Amino acid sequence: MQIRDYKDADWPLVWPVFQEIVVTGETYAYDPGWSSDEAKSVWEEAAPGHTIVVCDGPRILGTAKMGPNRSGRGSHVSTASFMVASDARGRGAGRALTEYALAWTTEQNYAAMQFNAVVESNHAAVRLYQALGFHIIGTVPEAFEHPVLGRVGLHVMHRFL
Amino acid sequence: MQIRDYKDADWPLVWPVFQEIVVTGETYAYDPGWSSDEAKSVWEEAAPGHTIVVCDGPRILGTAKMGPNRSGRGSHVSTASFMVASDARGRGAGRALTEYALAWTTEQNYAAMQFNAVVESNHAAVRLYQALGFHIIGTVPEAFEHPVLGRVGLHVMHRFL
Numbered sequence: 001m002q003i004r005d006y007k008d009a010d011w012p013l014v015w016p017v018f019q020e021i022v023v024t025g026e027t028y029a030y031d032p033g034w035s036s037d038e039a040k041s042v043w044e045e046a047a048p049g050h051t052i053v054v055c056d057g058p059r060i061l062g063t064a065k066m067g068p069n070r071s072g073r074g075s076h077v078s079t080a081s082f083m084v085a086s087d088a089r090g091r092g093a094g095r096a097l098t099e100y101a102l103a104w105t106t107e108q109n110y111a112a113m114q115f116n117a118v119v120e121s122n123h124a125a126v127r128l129y130q131a132l133g134f135h136i137i138g139t140v141p142e143a144f145e146h147p148v149l150g151r152v153g154l155h156v157m158h159r160f161l
Numbered sequence: 162m163q164i165r166d167y168k169d170a171d172w173p174l175v176w177p178v179f180q181e182i183v184v185t186g187e188t189y190a191y192d193p194g195w196s197s198d199e200a201k202s203v204w205e206e207a208a209p210g211h212t213i214v215v216c217d218g219p220r221i222l223g224t225a226k227m228g229p230n231r232s233g234r235g236s237h238v239s240t241a242s243f244m245v246a247s248d249a250r251g252r253g254a255g256r257a258l259t260e261y262a263l264a265w266t267t268e269q270n271y272a273a274m275q276f277n278a279v280v281e282s283n284h285a286a287v288r289l290y291q292a293l294g295f296h297i298i299g300t301v302p303e304a305f306e307h308p309v310l311g312r313v314g315l316h317v318m319h320r321f322l
Contacts, residue, residue, distance in 0.1 A: 028233070029233050030233045071190060072183070072190050073186055073307070074190030074315070112302075112304070117231065117235065137298075137299035137300065140238070140319055143273070143275065145234040151272075156298070156301065156317055
């Protein structure tokens, strides 16, 4: 398993991962109707942001993007988003991506990392982030329409770097 | 004092309000380097969002924008942003805009309204939102670089509609 910078030629392998996750609809408030081009423009972070992939040989297991959470007077706080293909889970790809994002944003001199919308029923993600030092700042009630559970909360999570 | 829909021809009068607030830098994590066109594209909400102005005769005292806070499975929660010119404060323009936004989003069948980044030292805004039924979900510490106070927190605020 290896992490490297995303490049334009990766999109045909990243798009199925993106699509599977958004269509399953349990973790992202993204529009499942987005075209490949629309999704690509959401996922490819322009500078000063950064997009990466985690690979197993030629196969892309997952991807992450990171950058400033806000502009101007909020741009010292970073944010990041992660996706791992369902059949690649349980092998540490999510942890590897998150640790990479923390190292990269620390090196870029961000003061903190903030997640704006962690679905509270996504226990694997919440546990991972907590294990990596994130705290739940608060939970916006009923803010995510889960396809099985109905409306569940969205955690705001944060850690200093 | 009258509230009406924003129209394209309003921008020359909205832009000085926007610019004053962003340059003063006490309430918005927007980039003060944005051009008029960049600011315009941020402030003019495309459908299903909505932008309004509050006027006193020909003068624009303030403005607000509103729409979905997230896409897809988060699009039942609205958000809104408000700006009032410094020399028009204390006359209820901010309250009038906020009440309008609550009425409009209720009519559009949103389930709630969420503010993602209320600067905690902006006491007038925090008090107004609380008076209108919003609760502080949590406060992201040191997330806003205040020009006088240094790094202060950003409240996430919420109310059901």
